[in-house]
Amino acid sequence: PFQTSPQAIRLYYFYKHWAMRAATYVFVCVHLSLALFEEPALFPLPFWATSIAEVLCLTVFFGRLVHFAKVTPQMVFWKDTKNICIMVTIVLTLIDLIIYGSLEAVYIHSVRWSRPLRPVFLINFSESRQIRRAFRSIRNTLPDILYVFLLFLFSVLIFSLMALKLFGDRGLRTAEGASYFTNILETAFELYVLVTTANSPDVMMPAYNFNWWYSLYFITYIIINTYIFMSVFLAVVYNNYRKHLKNEIRKLAYLKRHKMIEAFNILKVKVGTEFMVKEATWKRLVKVVAPDISSSHLELLLRISDEGQKGHVDKTNFLRLADLLNIQVVTINIKRHPLEAWVPRVYQSSASLLIKKMVRHRIFIWVYDVIILINAIFIALDEKNPFISYAEWLFLSLYVIEILLKLYTYEPRAYFGRKQFWNWFDMLIILAALVATVANATIQSARKYNSQQILDIVLILRILRLLRVIVSIQRFRVIVTTLINIGPTMLTFGGLVFVVYYAFAVIGMEAFHGKVQFFDPNFTTSDALVCGNPALKGSAFARDRYCKNNFNDLASSFIVLMELTVVNQWHVLADGFALVTHQAAKLYFILFHIVVVILIVNIFVAFILEAFFVAYSLEKSELETAIEKKIQELG
Amino acid sequence: PFQTSPQAIRLYYFYKHWAMRAATYVFVCVHLSLALFEEPALFPLPFWATSIAEVLCLTVFFGRLVHFAKVTPQMVFWKDTKNICIMVTIVLTLIDLIIYGSLEAVYIHSVRWSRPLRPVFLINFSESRQIRRAFRSIRNTLPDILYVFLLFLFSVLIFSLMALKLFGDRGLRTAEGASYFTNILETAFELYVLVTTANSPDVMMPAYNFNWWYSLYFITYIIINTYIFMSVFLAVVYNNYRKHLKNEIRKLAYLKRHKMIEAFNILKVKVGTEFMVKEATWKRLVKVVAPDISSSHLELLLRISDEGQKGHVDKTNFLRLADLLNIQVVTINIKRHPLEAWVPRVYQSSASLLIKKMVRHRIFIWVYDVIILINAIFIALDEKNPFISYAEWLFLSLYVIEILLKLYTYEPRAYFGRKQFWNWFDMLIILAALVATVANATIQSARKYNSQQILDIVLILRILRLLRVIVSIQRFRVIVTTLINIGPTMLTFGGLVFVVYYAFAVIGMEAFHGKVQFFDPNFTTSDALVCGNPALKGSAFARDRYCKNNFNDLASSFIVLMELTVVNQWHVLADGFALVTHQAAKLYFILFHIVVVILIVNIFVAFILEAFFVAYSLEKSELETAIEKKIQELG
The missing domain is CATH 1.10.287 (Helix Hairpins)
Structure with missing residues (x-):
């Protein structure tokens, strides 16, 4: 939904330019961080300073919006809730600023009520699509959850009434000596808190102390409201989330297909009875949308799209282009180890071969797992003991030796390939530990513990090296990889x-x-x-x-x-x-x-x-x- | 997997007889309830009494097992973990009884270590198939959850080490004056408790009071361990649950099909080129497996199974029989209202028609919703006020009038039909409220508040009448029906x-x-x-x-x-x-x-x-x- 005149496209490119987007983000951040400087402030600034900054930010946001309006057809622009939201928020903020400023001028302290609206800009500038989607997901869940919530509230109220009648007149006291279930509002609040389990079992104890049977009331309450209703909330939210996700994906797939068809219609030429896109056009197109594609990768995609190698890409294959470009193809060049090129005799000697065999052996990994465990015990022990601080260096050198041995055995460029996440992880941990230990030694020798924070970071880095255990256990790696992917x-x-x-x-x-x-x-x-x-x-x-x-x-x-x-x-x-x-x-x-x-x-x-x-x-x-x-x- | 000789089948029927099953349940309950009478006891009994009861129960369980062995082929019996479990538990319990008894005889107090095994009988007598399935589900989840759990423990330990190093030497004190993170075991326990959120934010406060930055440590910890790991546990458990459920259902479907085919093979006769089951045989079979089926229902099923009405049921339709029998068919006879038969002139008079129209109108329901709400307010108010206790009778009579009006308008047998859950619900609540108020009035007039428990129950019944609100809101009914179904x-x-x-x-x-x-x-x-x-x-x-x-x-x-x-x-x-x-x-x-x-x-x-x-x-x-x-x- 963008205008397609050359001037509009130039404006659009300018709108999408990374510098423009970065500038918008900077101003959004500045605007949000104003709360740090306004009363009650972490770093107080006078009102005129923060209000000038705020007006400046609003001007930038307005400018950005005007820019967006220039590249969008008017109809589309005014139908988009995003833009309306931004405009309304700008106007409201200005009104608030003027009212607050004039009242301040006559020394009346009022409330800056527009401040909670500030995140609207963060949400609605089109770069944060994900957050908007999450908000839409919440909004869609609301109608379904509302009735469950009302039923839940109804249940809490019924139980509150019961509590009031059962316990109110007994003159019971809580452990703190307060009165127990004597007021309907307080009772409802206490029972709402019990749903969150935050006052269990304290809220039950006075009644339970009074009579064994009253615990049944609380058990029933917890089963119904804490276990069943809270699970139902999760079920409703989850169900909506899945439904919503499916719809979004379907809509995105539809949009993509629609746009690809439009592109095809622009580029097509008639070949025989069918419309096709010529190979040269196709190649130019790919180079425009993916400028840094390697020629072998391009050739591969072409071979897939034009199976018969007829010099044309038909419609079905053309529509797949976007998906094809999304698939990462890694080119692996099996290279010789550089040492093999430089000193082939040494690298191929029997001693060298033995080392390489050793490093590749499973026992090598196990030995280092044991070393890490011993290291963990040493870290847990008191570090003031000089023997232990020497051991620290021993462990570090063992780790460095391990890395060096691995680099000797495996080809370095393959070992630190783009996909070799775990090797990078391993390397970074050891480097961090090395830096930390050196920094620690320097600070210790300087005998000035002046920066507590640096010392703390050094400490944390030293302990984080134990994460290497994860690297050597396959099942752990799988779990962590999944977590990192999400x-x-x-x-x-x-x-x-x-x-x-x-x-x-x-x-x-x-x-x-x-x-x-x-x-x-x-x-x-x-x-x-x-x-x-x-x-x-x-x-x-x-x-x-x-x-x-x-x-x-x-x-x-x-x-x-x-x-x-x-x-x-x-x-x-x-x-x-x-x-x-x-x-x-x-x-x-x-x-x-x-x-x-x-x-x-x-x-x-x-x-x-x-x-x-x-x-x-x-x-x-x-x-x-x-x-x-x-x-x-x-x- | 049962023996098929006539004697074995008679034994099997005897084994499955309701009296035998009930007796088994009674003995399982007696055996479990022994814990109430053994030291530490709610109702103490001497050791000889409980041990005689226990031996009696074990004998019954053994007898039941022998009975089961008689109806099962030996191979199948000994392969079944259930039976092995029961036998091992009986033997262990006997050994425990003997050891404990002989030590008791020489006045040495030992531990009845076999008592936690008692639920084995509850699980393994074949009537509690559902619980066994749930246990299998847990057992199947264990291997998958184990690695996540180990990684989680590893994470807790790493954080414990950090806490020890960061906070251990600072001499901080908790709000209760205890030392703060000075011992690795205590630290690990405190952090495990933090995963359950039970000591948040108390465990953070000393460090947070000391320095703002340390809150980051706790926030990281909570995000990783409480939010991410706990969700992953749920994900793993849920995933296994679904997988397991699918397998169980597949297995059950396979078993059912297998058995139906066996039945077909026994009953089949050759008709033309195909094997069929004769209509008479089919009818006899249905009457054996579902003795209380109505003849119209039977006829309906036959029409479905034998579509061409050829007097035979083919294999495909025969295999569906079990499913067909599971579908509930409700016969609704539209009957005239009894009053219409008795006093047709009065019942069809214009006044009567007006009443019926009124009762059927939406406003009738709304009026009663308002009445319930006013009633709720009256219940919340002090009941000692005589005006309010009179109002009580007013509300009750209003409810009774409502029920009478409804019975007048709708046909009573249809209104209280088997599927009319909500009408029953409504009726029961009003009856309960009626009984409760009458009982209350009787007790009050007797001026003897001797039974607190009865008074409490009366009170709860009076409040439960507010549940009628659920009946009149459609969305609430849907949610409650779902909950009741599960x-x-x-x-x-x-x-x-x-x-x-x-x-x-x-x-x-x-x-x-x-x-x-x-x-x-x-x-x-x-x-x-x-x-x-x-x-x-x-x-x-x-x-x-x-x-x-x-x-x-x-x-x-x-x-x-x-x-x-x-x-x-x-x-x-x-x-x-x-x-x-x-x-x-x-x-x-x-x-x-x-x-x-x-x-x-x-x-x-x-x-x-x-x-x-x-x-x-x-x-x-x-x-x-x-x-x-x-x-x-x-x-």
Whole structure:
């Protein structure tokens, strides 16, 4: 859906230019990072500075949008929700800036309510297609999940009523001495927390202590709401995810086919009774879309597309071109070892042959596995012992010798080929360990432990070398390879989580900043013990020393949200912030739980499940088989 | 695989007789319930009594096994692991009884080590095929999950080493003042607990308070181990579950076909060039295997199996018989309303027609939904108010009127037909509420609140009437119907969980009984505050008042295990029992977590996922369509 005039295409190329895209990303980042400098700030800047920066970013976004409008037909442009979203957000942000600025000028402090909208730009600039797809996936899940959620809420309410009637009048007390199920709202909250299992078994204990039979109430509740309903949520999300994925793939396949047919119609010439694309045209086309294709690869693709070698490519084969180009063909040149070329007599001597045989033997790997294990034990032991710090050097030299022996045995360019992930991994770990140990020795000899962070990194690098065990166990490698393959899509979830976190963090900072203060843990003044807020006196929040879990800046907020994602103790955090503000603050935490844990984490699990099933059942596609056949034919 | 001599078949019928099966179940239950009477007992009995009961049970089991051996060919019998398992368990139990008894006679107290084996009988008597299948499913998952588990353990160990090195020497203290990551075993345990999220964010707080950067360590750990590895466990379990399910179904289908072919070969006669089964033989066969089939149903099946009405059933149609019999055919007779027969003039009068129109109208349902909601509010309010207790009667009469109106409008036998689950549900709820309110009024007027439990049940019944809301919302009904349909298989998981719980409970009772005592919650003596064991002084276990979470009898043990299944605070329980015995006791809790949470709960989730996918994509099978076509043809 782009205009096809030469000028529009030039504009389009300019729009897609890497520098333009990078600039957009930079401004999106700057715009998002403004939250670091605005009150409550990690690095405070005056309002005029951040607002100028914000206006600048908005101008850039608007310019980018205008640029996009120039290359798109008007109809298509105005139908695209992306563009509408961006425009609305720009307008809203400007209105917010003006209101806030004028109120600030007369010293009235108001709320920057447009800030949670900032991730809209990250989502809607067309480079982040994956995140948009994930959001669409969530949106599509909502109608189906809504009824299950309502039924779930209904069930929680029924159980709340029962709890109120069963336990409310008994005068029971919790372990902390609070009253037990006396208020319907508190009861509903406690039971919602029980669904997340965060207050199990504490919430049960008073009733259970009172009478054995009451445990049945809680067991029933947990089976129905925690086990069955939560699994049903996962089932609904997963089912929608699969359905949605199928639709997206079908749509993409349709679009690709449609565009290839358009291309074919432009390039076709009539040969006999059929329309064909000439070989020369086809070759030019391939060179345009894939400029760095090797000529042997091009020749191979041509042989597949034009099987009879008639000098034409027919329609069916032409349509396959996009898929063909996606298949990676690795050219392996079996080369001689450079040493064999330089010093053939030495390299072929019986001693050298023995070494090579030894390195290739299975026992060689086993010996090094044992060495790694011994190394692990040494790392676990106290490093202050000088004997152990000497052993450190011994291990390192053993590893270096191993790498050298392998390079001696195998051809270096093949050993570090593009596909030899595990060899690279191995090499990098040893290099890192080497650097770490040298750095450590240097710092130790300088006797100045001034940079704790560098020391910590050195330490971690030294321990990471134990990861080499993974390399030598085949089954481990398979699992890790699968995980690495799904890595990029996991990053999409990272983006998704970031967007949601950002919006919640900004709202949280507006609502809770400054309410909870962190004091140095060694302070034991009464103020420090209640996080600087008397309302927290006697609360679990203060008792567990959660003062640093606050919304006083963006980084802290993100950590709090991460803790809320992990779920455990989220009710303590919610209670704490409700105490310092208002009970309604709990809604913020419940909403976060629903959005992040029930929706996003379940989609993440669905994604991992699907990715693993695909990895388990992965077979070569038809096209890859065609290429392989051709390669075999060609010899 | 059974013997086919007439005597063997008589023996087989006797073996399969319901009384014999019921007796076996009774003895299995008695044998399992012995744990209630043996030390540590809920209802103590002397050793001689329980041991006589046990020997009796074992004799019955042995008799049953001998009976089974009589009806099975010897080869098949000895190849079946079930039978071997039963025999070995009987022998082991006898040995254990003898050793324990003789030691007891000389006043040496030893351990009844064979007791965790008792569920073997529950699993292996052929009636509990479902539980055996679930166990097979677990066993088949083990090899695949093992490598993921090892990699996971490896990752936990690497992170433990890092934690030890990063935090061990800093002299940090937890909120409870304990030392922080100073011992490799404790560190590994803490980090394993973090995988289950049970000690998040407490385990992070000291490091986070010390330096912001250390939170990155914990975030990385949680992402890798809690999110990715736990999802991978689910993926592996789920994948195996599906594979296994497919194999089982294939095997069952094969067996069924094989047996049907055998039956056909016995009954066949030659008609023309083909072998057929005569209609009379076929009818006799159907009447033998399904004695209570109605003649119209039989006729329908015959019409489907013998389409040309030639008096013979060919092989293809004969093989379908088992499937045909499985399809439920409901005969609906459209009957006139009895009132119409008795008082036709009144029933057809315009007032009566108006009432019927009203009841059938959508607004009628809405009005009653509103009434239920108002009722919910009244229940939530204080019932001591006399006005509200009068309202109670008003609501009840409204509900009874509703049911009467519906019975007036719809034909009663059709309204309470076998398939009208929701009408039954509705009726039962109102009846229960009626009984509950009458009982409540009686008790209140008697002014003797002597039975708390009856009052509680009355209360729950009164609240359960709110479930009527589900009946009137279509989408809720669909979800609940799906859940009810998968109910029977969920009971299988109940059986599975029971077996594992029983084994763990018996082991737990042997290891931990009497170590932790429960005192009345109003006691505040120093002894009561540490659960009667000074070792618990200052522990989280005592502070959270978990004294009733002990292994002092079977019921308490089951509750503890349930709490461990829910996961939260499991480390507090593990720590508590480790304090009163030995640190190695934590292994018991870790093992329980692996078996129940990582394996069984994941299989449960996999099962719910699969059941929901099937429910979503449920379509009529080919055979059902054939029957429907026939019904339509016959008119």
